[in-house]
Amino acid sequence: MGKFGKLSSYVGSGRRLRGVLPRDIVGRLAVPLLLVIAVMVFTVTLPGLFLTQRNIVIMLTSNSVVLLLALGLTVPLRSGDFDLSIAAIMGFAAAVVGVLTTQHGVNPVLAGLIAVGLGAAIGGINALVVVGAGINAFIATLAILTMLGGLAFAVTGSRLIVQLPQSLQTFSRGKLVGVPASVWYGWAVAAILYYIYERTPFGRQLLFVGGNRHAARLSGIGVARVRSTSFVISGALSGFAGVVLAGNLGAVDPSIGPSYLLPPFAAAFLGTTMLTIGRFNVLGTMVGLYFITVVVTGLQLHGAQQWVANLFNGGILIAALLFAKGTERLWGATRRS
Numbered sequence: 001m002g003k004f005g006k007l008s009s010y011v012g013s014g015r016r017l018r019g020v021l022p023r024d025i026v027g028r029l030a031v032p033l034l035l036v037i038a039v040m041v042f043t044v045t046l047p048g049l050f051l052t053q054r055n056i057v058i059m060l061t062s063n064s065v066v067l068l069l070a071l072g073l074t075v076p077l078r079s080g081d082f083d084l085s086i087a088a089i090m091g092f093a094a095a096v097v098g099v100l101t102t103q104h105g106v107n108p109v110l111a112g113l114i115a116v117g118l119g120a121a122i123g124g125i126n127a128l129v130v131v132g133a134g135i136n137a138f139i140a141t142l143a144i145l146t147m148l149g150g151l152a153f154a155v156t157g158s159r160l161i162v163q164l165p166q167s168l169q170t171f172s173r174g175k176l177v178g179v180p181a182s183v184w185y186g187w188a189v190a191a192i193l194y195y196i197y198e199r200t201p202f203g204r205q206l207l208f209v210g211g212n213r214h215a216a217r218l219s220g221i222g223v224a225r226v227r228s229t230s231f232v233i234s235g236a237l238s239g240f241a242g243v244v245l246a247g248n249l250g251a252v253d254p255s256i257g258p259s260y261l262l263p264p265f266a267a268a269f270l271g272t273t274m275l276t277i278g279r280f281n282v283l284g285t286m287v288g289l290y291f292i293t294v295v296v297t298g299l300q301l302h303g304a305q306q307w308v309a310n311l312f313n314g315g316i317l318i319a320a321l322l323f324a325k326g327t328e329r330l331w332g333a334t335r336r337s
Helices: 003-014 019-043 053-062 064-078 084-102 108-132 138-154 166-173 181-200 201-211 213-218 223-249 262-271 283-301 307-336
Strands: none
Touching: 003 138, 019 283, 053 064, 053 181, 053 283, 064 084, 064 181, 064 223, 064 262, 064 283, 084 138, 084 213, 084 223, 108 138, 108 166, 108 181, 108 223, 138 181, 166 181, 166 223, 181 201, 181 223, 181 283, 201 213, 201 223, 262 307, 283 307
């Protein structure tokens, strides 16, 4: 069982930590409370600037693609696997959409479907290498990330692709009740994944496989099938994120992928520190992402430089991992008592 599977194993059985209920409650609510506090602080210190409809829409829109990536990432993470290739799949998919629509006259709908299909196929390749061949997921998906980065430059001829079709831009930018479509796509995917995780056999199998693969195999669960499916879903959602990104920007930069790698991981791991502690979950991931967004936006409005975002994302990821490790030790001590 991998270390990320262990992260959720103690909650997989549905048991509660005995004798630590107050700390459990504090842990579940800490980040949501910090989010509320951050909003209040920046509302007071940035009157008429932070808590405005325009700024809220900007914050939601600027992280709509990150939300899609983070949600897709939770699928393999719940099964105990690691997928570093998500941002590269997104970048490659965006490049494919840009080239097909601007240089080959392909209908944007068909180009988008091809991009999502390619994302799923790359997820299948990840599954073959990691699940089928038994290669370490971190190393394998890092290699795929590097390869896709090169392919994005090859597909675009190392050039910026501009003037994407207006229909593709409308697909991402069109508004419903003042909120861009790209944001609604992220919320829709969140609702679907929440239902899958909480209400379907596959959602329970993901958690069981992530918690203890050997026990899952003995219970009759197709461990290889579950893990492989998680990679395919992650790849497909990453491909869809690429389509949304291309529409959002109206252009495609083949070098854009790496800048989207860390934020999804920071949000997903921060999500394990709340609500259902130790378990990669939809609501926690969303709260974690919006907490990061609020803090980074507030600091930048106060005059902080752009590098603050990278510094904060990295720090949050380390803090989330430390919290998860501490929780795992606490559970182990509780079980031995």
